[in-house]
Amino acid sequence: MIPPIFTLHRSPTLTLVGAGPGDPELITLKGIKAIKAADVVLYDALVSVEILQLIPQGVPALSVGKRAGSHAYSQESINELIVEFAYLYGHVVRLKGGDSFVFGRGAEEIAYAEAHGVRTSVVPGISSAIAVPASLNIPVTARGVSESFWVVTGTTKLGEVSGDVALAAQSTATVVILMGLNRISEIMKLFAAHGKSETPVAVIQNGTLPNQKNVIGTVSTISGLTSAEQVGPPALIVVGEVVRYASALNEITREACLAADRL
Numbered sequence: 001m002i003p004p005i006f007t008l009h010r011s012p013t014l015t016l017v018g019a020g021p022g023d024p025e026l027i028t029l030k031g032i033k034a035i036k037a038a039d040v041v042l043y044d045a046l047v048s049v050e051i052l053q054l055i056p057q058g059v060p061a062l063s064v065g066k067r068a069g070s071h072a073y074s075q076e077s078i079n080e081l082i083v084e085f086a087y088l089y090g091h092v093v094r095l096k097g098g099d100s101f102v103f104g105r106g107a108e109e110i111a112y113a114e115a116h117g118v119r120t121s122v123v124p125g126i127s128s129a130i131a132v133p134a135s136l137n138i139p140v141t142a143r144g145v146s147e148s149f150w151v152v153t154g155t156t157k158l159g160e161v162s163g164d165v166a167l168a169a170q171s172t173a174t175v176v177i178l179m180g181l182n183r184i185s186e187i188m189k190l191f192a193a194h195g196k197s198e199t200p201v202a203v204i205q206n207g208t209l210p211n212q213k214n215v216i217g218t219v220s221t222i223s224g225l226t227s228a229e230q231v232g233p234p235a236l237i238v239v240g241e242v243v244r245y246a247s248a249l250n251e252i253t254r255e256a257c258l259a260a261d262r263l
Contacts, residue, residue, distance in 0.1 A: 012086030014113045016106045018099040018125015019043075021132055023208035024050035031123045038093035040085045042078065046097035046234060048209075060089070075105055079112040086118045099125040103153055103178055127151075129176045132207030132236045136214055137247040140174045145241050148173040154180015154187060154237070166190045174240035181235045185223045191239060192219050200243035205235040216246055 015034045020026035035041065035054045043052060045065025055061050064073040064081065073081070086092045100106030100122060110120050129151040130140055140149040150168040154177045155161060161183050168175045169191045180187050181203070191199060201222040205213040217225045219239065226235075 012083075012090065012092075012118045014082055014086055014092045014094060014109070014118050014120045015123060016094050016096065016100040016109065016120070017123045018104070018127075019047045019051050019095055019097050020126040021098055021128035021208045022046065022048060022206065024048045026126050026131060026208060027051055028123065028125065031125065034093055034123050035095065037091060039089040039091040041093045041095055042081060042085070043095040044097050047095050051095070075108065079109055082109060082113050083116045083118055086113065092118075096125070097128070099127040102127045102129060102151065128207055128236060129178065132204050133176065133202070133238050133242075135208050135212065136202060136204065138202060138238055138245050139242055140176060140238075142242050142245065146172070146174045149240075150175045151178065152176070153178055154183055161186050161190070169194050169196065169239075174238065174242050177237040177239070179233075180237055181226070181231070181233050184226060184237065187237070188219050188223055196239075199239060200241060200246075202238045202243045202246055203231055203235055204238070205231045205233070207236055214246075216243065 017031045017034050019031065020028075032054055036056055038055065038059055041055050041059060041061040042064050043061060045063065047065075052061065062081075064078050082092055082094060094100070094109060096104045096106065098104060101124075106122065110122070113120050133140055141147065150164075150171060150173050152164045152168055152175065153162050154165065165177065165180070165187055177187065184203070188201070197218065197220040199219045201217055201219055203215045203222060203226050213229065213231055215222065215225045215229050215231055
């Protein structure tokens, strides 16, 4: 609960802070400094409890996070809260998972705040698009394997599969898909249509956290595997030959070789 404040601040400010992919140790030092200098914090659903504990005692904090199928606050409401609290409290820290500018709507919040006279700054965060694959030893680029990578949203704001997924499926690049788990069957059909049925795929739930769950397969098998393993959101999909670097895949390969030797 935000206590009432009646003094208007003459220097309203907003700092967008990327909290990183989940592991609380992956937030930046600059992000921690911003949190400790906050007069009020608005945080998203994916920010860890350990990071929230960095908020100084007595500083008001409000959850405004949006999860799949659960939007306690619309984006318009969040924009309005940022401006209202900046004038009431002073320094608003908007704490977001990952990086604020990678599907985080950070640009919208900056634009709205500045249009209403609020000074703004940004503290970048480590994006899950790179850090979560790395938690399995999957590089998004590798010499001789992948020269580039795409980061795409799996679905649009209308819930449809993004048209960029079909474009990415035609590339030789690594493709990292965020917010696409609920449409994974349709997404994999797009890759299969371009002759990639046997391309390796990793699906990673709760990346970088202790309860991380990993499923590795191919374009043709991954949908069934994720269903069988009951993988749920938040999860990230990695499609590409770089998945062969995965530590989990290496372990599976070793076990298969040992089993073959025993026969």
